[in-house]
Every structure is written in structure tokens, then in C-alpha cells.
Amino acid sequence: MDNEELDPALLRKFSPLDGLKKDNLAALARKTALKEIGAGRALFREGDNDKRTFYLVSGEVELRSGEQTVAVIRSGTVEARNPLAPGQPRRFTARTATDVTFLAVDSDLLDVLLTWDQTGSYEVNELSADSPVSSDDWMTTLLQTKAFHRIPPSNLQAIFMRMQRVSYRAGEVVIKQGDEGDFFYAITSGRCTVTRETPLNREGIKLAELGPGDTFGEEALISESKRNATVTMVSEGSLMRLNKADFNTLLNEPMLHWVDYDDATGLVEGSGAKWLDVRLPSEFDAWHLPGAINVPLYFLRLKIKQLDPKAQYIVVCDTGRRSSAGAFVLSERGFEAMVLKGGLTAAQIARR
Numbered sequence: 001m002d003n004e005e006l007d008p009a010l011l012r013k014f015s016p017l018d019g020l021k022k023d024n025l026a027a028l029a030r031k032t033a034l035k036e037i038g039a040g041r042a043l044f045r046e047g048d049n050d051k052r053t054f055y056l057v058s059g060e061v062e063l064r065s066g067e068q069t070v071a072v073i074r075s076g077t078v079e080a081r082n083p084l085a086p087g088q089p090r091r092f093t094a095r096t097a098t099d100v101t102f103l104a105v106d107s108d109l110l111d112v113l114l115t116w117d118q119t120g121s122y123e124v125n126e127l128s129a130d131s132p133v134s135s136d137d138w139m140t141t142l143l144q145t146k147a148f149h150r151i152p153p154s155n156l157q158a159i160f161m162r163m164q165r166v167s168y169r170a171g172e173v174v175i176k177q178g179d180e181g182d183f184f185y186a187i188t189s190g191r192c193t194v195t196r197e198t199p200l201n202r203e204g205i206k207l208a209e210l211g212p213g214d215t216f217g218e219e220a221l222i223s224e225s226k227r228n229a230t231v232t233m234v235s236e237g238s239l240m241r242l243n244k245a246d247f248n249t250l251l252n253e254p255m256l257h258w259v260d261y262d263d264a265t266g267l268v269e270g271s272g273a274k275w276l277d278v279r280l281p282s283e284f285d286a287w288h289l290p291g292a293i294n295v296p297l298y299f300l301r302l303k304i305k306q307l308d309p310k311a312q313y314i315v316v317c318d319t320g321r322r323s324s325a326g327a328f329v330l331s332e333r334g335f336e337a338m339v340l341k342g343g344l345t346a347a348q349i350a351r352r
């Protein structure tokens with residue numbers, strides 16, 4: 001059942017999903033599955049922070065506080081139109097009283113789609129009036145990327161107003177290694193390949209292939225450095241781009257969370273946060289914070305699957321410039337990442 005494409009009409013039976021516009025409801029349906037579970041199982045437990053919104057499609061669910069049943073929710077009732085015991089952390093345990101089918105919706109995605117629906121998208125319709133990609137299509141694609149989940153609604157409005165659509169042919173270079181950074185890019189259709197030239201390989205080593213919903217180009221904008229890779233279109237495609245000034249003001253600053261050395265140390269020692277050093281291996285070998293992990297910035301996208309998505313990372317470099325770029329890359333992929341204010345220079349002073 002999980003692999004079947006969900007009918008958006010099913011989502012429209014529930015609140016506030018019934019308030020979503022058609023295209024956003026369809027996008028949510030593509031990201032949501034109808035699931036089954038037997039009697040006597042827990043959908044979620046008291047105290048959980050699972051960031052999912054549950055809807056009961058069939059069967060009965062008990063809401064329990066400790067050993068006491070405080071409510072029984074039956075499918076098809078007025079109560080079942082609303083999410084099951086919303087709020088985080090969970091105030092109740094939801095235990096199935098019968099076999100049930102249910103929907104588990106990504107709460108962050110739902111919140112972004114509802115926010116965009118309510119702030120209105122009519123202002124940007126003219127951006128793609130002559131485009132084969134509709135405005136709702138490219139906006140919905142971007143809204144589903146984690147990079148946009150943390151942005152204030154007013155910023156979302158401005159970002160979509162200021163983004164420019166650019167079409168590319170297969171084989172065309174979008175950004176070239178060594179050039180100055182000028183734009184942040186988001187792919188709405190087509191595929192790109194990312195390559196990096198090295199002294200031993202002038203043709204370039206393939207680092208990744210990107211598709212719709214992927215973003216690139218932020219490292220050079222944040223760190224005020226040159227492009228560290230070349231991005232080439234594999235197929236014909238369409239990208240949305242945001243210039244450097246708008247990117248830094250509207251997208252980068254809201255996503256970055258800065259922390260000073262004392263607070264960062266408290267998180268590492270008390271909460272199990274990890275130091276992530278994005279300097280070069282030679283810099284790391286010369287001196288680094290105890291227990292730090294070294295993933296150079298230029299390898300971060302390639303190595304990101306090796307990091308623990310449940311861990312909290314404090315990203316460091318010598319000044320904070322490279323680490324802020326690294327923290328952005330992590331944050332837009334759903335990691336909890338902070339930047340050490342003042343970098344390791346400030347840390348060395350604080351440690352004296």
C-alpha cells in the first residue's frame with residue numbers, strides 16, 4: 001500500500017489539508033503514503049518529537065496518558081478530520097484499538113505549503129507566464145526542499161519575486177570552477193553534473209549529479225571565494241537563480257545559527273553535539289578541537305551521507321567564513337547545524 005500513488009481527494013477529507021490549493025495538495029500527496037498497522041501498536045508515544053502529522057483513515061485509536069485512556073478516536077467522525085493529538089512533544093500515546101490505516105504527513109512540509117497558500121502566490125505568476133514550467137510547479141518544487149523550510153514567510157515571498165528563470169541546453173556550463181560567485185541556483189527541471197578539476201585530472205572528477213529540487217552555488221557566495229566546482233547540464237533544463245545580495249539577505253542569514261565558544265562547548269559536553277571542522281586536512285592536523293571530525297568544505301556534499309542526521313553539529317573553521325558555508329549546506333539538507341562565532345581564532349582566545 002505504501003508504494004501506491006495517493007489520491008489527493010483522500011487528503012482533502014482532512015483539516016487543514018482541505019484548505020490547500022490543488023497543486024500543493026497534489027505535491028503533498030506525492031510525498032505521503034497510506035499505511036496500515038495492526039491492533040495494539042503505537043503510532044507515536046508520549047514525549048515523542050517525530051515532526052509528523054497523523055490522520056486516521058480507518059479503524060480506532062486510543063489516546064493514552066500513562067496507563068489511562070483519555071479519548072478514543074474513530075475514523076469518519078468529526079474528531080478524525082483533525083490531526084491525531086497534534087503538538088510536539090507528544091502529550092499522549094496513540095495506540096491502535098483495531099487494525100487501522102493512517103496517513104503520516106511531513107509536518108515541516110505541510111507547514112510550508114500552508115504558509116505559502118495563505119500568503120498568496122499571485123504576485124509571482126508573471127515570472128513564468130511564457131515558461132513551459134508553471135509558477136506553481138517550480139514554487140512547489142522549491143517549497144519541498146529543506147532549504148526553504150526555515151525561511152520566514154515574508155522572505156519566501158521576496159525570494160520568489162526576485163528569482164529569475166533561466167533555460168539551459170544539454171552540455172551548457174552553468175557555473176565554472178575558478179569563477180567569481182554571483183548566483184544561487186535551484187533546479188526545477190533537467191539534470192546537472194558537478195565536476196572538480198585537480199592538478200592530476202584536468203578533465204575533472206565527477207562529484208555528483210543533481211536533479212529537480214537540488215540547489216547549488218551557495219559556497220562561493222557565503223565564503224566570498226571562487227567557485228570550487230563546475231556544474232554542467234546533462235540534459236535540457238530550467239533553473240531558478242537568486243543573486244548574491246538577495247541570497248545573503250533573504251536566504252542565508254535566516255538559516256544560519258551562530259553560537260559562541262562557551263555555549264558551543266556546553267552543547268558538546270552536555271548534549272552530545274559534535275564539532276565539525278571544514279578546514280583542509282593540513283590545517284586540521286596542525287591543530288583542532290578535541291573530538292572534532294574533519295570534513296573539508298569541498299568534500300562536504302560528497303561525504304554528507306556519512307554524517308549522522310540525528311546529531312547536532314557545530315561547524316568550525318579558522319574565521320567562520322568557510323564554516324558558515326558548511327552550516328548552510330547541512331541546514332538545507334535537514335541537519336541541525338550551528339556556526340562557531342569568530343571561528344577557531346576566537347576558540348583559541350577563549351581557551352587561554
